[in-house]
Amino acid sequence: MNLNARLSRRLVLQAGAATAVMGAPGLVLAQPKPLKIGLVHPVSGALAYSGAQGRLGCQLAIDEINAAGGLKALGGTKLEAALADSQSRPEVGVAEVERLQQDGVSAYVGCFSSAIALPATQAAAKYNTPFMIDVGVSDAIVSRGLKNVFRLAPGNGKCVEDAFAGLADVNKKAGGVAKTAVIVHEDSEFGTSTAKLLSAKLSGIGLEVKEVLKHATPTRDFSNLVLRIKALKPDLVIVSNYQNEYVLLARSMHQQKVDVAGIFSVLGGGFNYRLVKEQPDVAQYMMDFNHWYNPRNPKAQEMRKAVEAKGTLFTFEVYCGYNSVKCYVDAVERAKSADKAAVIAALETSTWSDHFMPYGPTKFVNGQNQGGRAVLLQATKTDIDVIWPDEFAAAKAVFPRPKLG
Structure with missing residues (x-):
């Protein structure tokens, strides 16, 4: 075989090898590890x-x-x-x-x-x-x-600080109708730390804390705790707990006709579209200061x-x-x-x-x-609206809420 033939054969083999490599998954076309x-x-x-x-x-x-x-x-x-x-x-x-x-x-x-x-x-x-x-x-x-x-x-420090600025503004615009509150919280790190911050801030906006009531997570029956709330007759019930307990407590208060100016929560675990969709009568007029998206x-x-x-x-x-x-x-x-x-x-x-x-x-x-930053929210029977601060508000607060029939 002459030199030209040997060179031609070598080029053909090299081209074939290159084609094989290019077509082989995991070699030239390898993807980076995720x-x-x-x-x-x-x-x-x-x-x-x-x-x-x-x-x-x-x-x-x-x-x-x-x-x-x-x-x-x-x-x-x-x-x-x-x-x-x-x-x-x-x-x-x-x-x-x-x-x-x-x-x-x-x-x-x-x-x-x-x-x-x-x-x-x-x-x-x-x-x-x-x-x-x-x-x-x-x-x-x-x-x-x-x-x-x-x-x-x-975090809860910033949320509580801003929540009470919002609550104070809403209460002031309503003529200061709320003067007393009961705090209800779950007993883990979230609820306990938030309740301490809440207690420290309430007097600063002219609200007296009548009692701080804690409960375990999970809790399946709030009957006795709700009876205690009714006996204390607060203007506000302020709640800090997770999804299941939040909803059960709200439903229990509705069923036992706890008549208050407002039910308010900071980082309420169950204040969401699920509550509005599944229990609109319970959710209506509840307020929460929480993480939210910018509705605009x-x-x-x-x-x-x-x-x-x-x-x-x-x-x-x-x-x-x-x-x-x-x-x-x-x-x-x-x-x-x-x-x-x-x-x-x-x-x-x-x-x-x-x-x-x-x-x-x-x-x-x-x-x-x-x-x-978080925002102040209020539920209707069909949706949840931002009510404070004004730059993100989509509706005005209904406060105090209408008397229960």
Whole structure:
């Protein structure tokens, strides 16, 4: 075989080899490994409904980002949800964090419950893994100096402070009809810490606390507690508890015709579209100061329609989870890396504003977003409206509520 023939044969073989490589999956066309985000929510146990809603919001954000081409700064890397169930128990939440750490997660989002978030974030801190708190309002979560913990939404200290500014304004416009209150709270970290803040603030707006009543989670019967409320005859009943107990207490007060100027809650776990849809008579005129979306934001309205079209309610857990994932992804894009230290540094300098919450740009100080704020809401028989502050209000407050028939 002459030289030209040998060269021609070699070129043919090389071309064939190149074609084989290009057609072989996992070689030239290999996709980058997905970036795993650990979603730690209570999807069983007493907090299962809220946990499932939080997981839904996170998954919506992950799906949206993947559909748009993945992480641009990481060559189109896709996100993958690594799912965990804390079973509504703090010790299980810790175990799930440890399990997901071994599974190679780059960050966590969760935990809905403050009692679960406190030990879960501590466990993640050992590995310097970023932890975005979607819902979990105890200020102890972000006051322990853990550099890996970031909370987009306001905590109970800020919420209580703003809630009473709103309540004072509503009461003042009604001629100061409310002068006394009873506080009802669940007995874990969330309810207990919030009740202490509530008690300290009420006198500052001219309200006397007649009594503070606590209950366990779960509680199946509020008959005796409601009888106590009726005997105290407060102008306001102020509630701080989770979904099931919130709804059961409200229903029990309605059934026993507790006649008060208003039922008010701060971060009420059951104040949502589900309450309005399933028990409109119970929900009507109830007020809550809570996480909410900006009703004037087109993306918020679009997302609400999409979620409801799937037969799911647009509760605060959904959009708090959604925006927490988006905030984390923004940090990854700016860091141009999934390296944990680099992402934490990016979160610390975040000015992210592509959200649909009633917030300003993100600014984390010791892990707490200084731009986060909640709003005062009131239920009708068909919807929930923002009634304070005025810049986001869609309706005027009905206060005091009409006397029960």
